[in-house]
Amino acid sequence: MTSRLISANLLLGLAPIALVIAAWQGLVSFGFAPATLLPPPGYVFSRLLQQLVSWTFQQEIAATLVRLFAGFAIAVVLGVSIGIAAAANPAINAVVRPIVRVLAPLPKVALYPALLLLLGFGHGSKITLVTADALFPILLSTYYGASTVEQKLIWSAMAAGTSRYEILFRVILPAAMPSILTGCRIGLVISCIVVFLAEMITSTDGLGHALVTAARTFQAVDMFVPLITISLLGLILNALLGAVRSYLLRGFPEA
Structure with a gap:
């Protein structure tokens, strides 16, 4: 069945x-x-297979993945840490809440020119942009998940003599994990979009750069190859994260 x-x-x-x-x-x-x-899809997919065995195109994929993983990993660490801290501490929540309300709706790509001036045209500005865009879905999902943990679970742990540190990692974090992983999946999709867009705007390598280079030389087939590649990468990474979610939440009914 x-x-x-x-x-x-x-x-x-x-x-x-x-x-x-x-x-x-x-x-x-x-x-x-x-x-x-x-161009017909057959031509595009045939060209894609040719490009995938090309060392030059593999380097473009590697550059994109480095920026994607670095920015997403930083966003996960910051988002989960700040989200749980804000949910557990009213003082931190009072500081974080107005910042999130102001910055969350802001299109982070509007900050990209400033990031280029501060961090240059290399990996730093692109990783920072990916982090900024992926951060808020993860932070908000973590905060929501940690805030909705049943209070009786925390009281039971306190009654058993569990320290606040242990309550955080043994009660709140596991209970909030479904919401955290949902935020991570949203943040991953956003990361794929943002890193590609940043490379299109200004870069000397990466899939976005490959698309812009092909467009400037009117190579329509080569222009579609990076688009399909980033879509496939997003599909694969999302499936892997979904498998990790199912494994981590195998004790939860909704997993």
């Missing part, structure tokens, strides 16, 4: 992708879009 359910979910997940590819092919085949601007 479980294997059938997984197979059905897999088919349902693949169906929209297949429809998009079919619509793409239809636009080209029936002449709604010129092949010079919208």
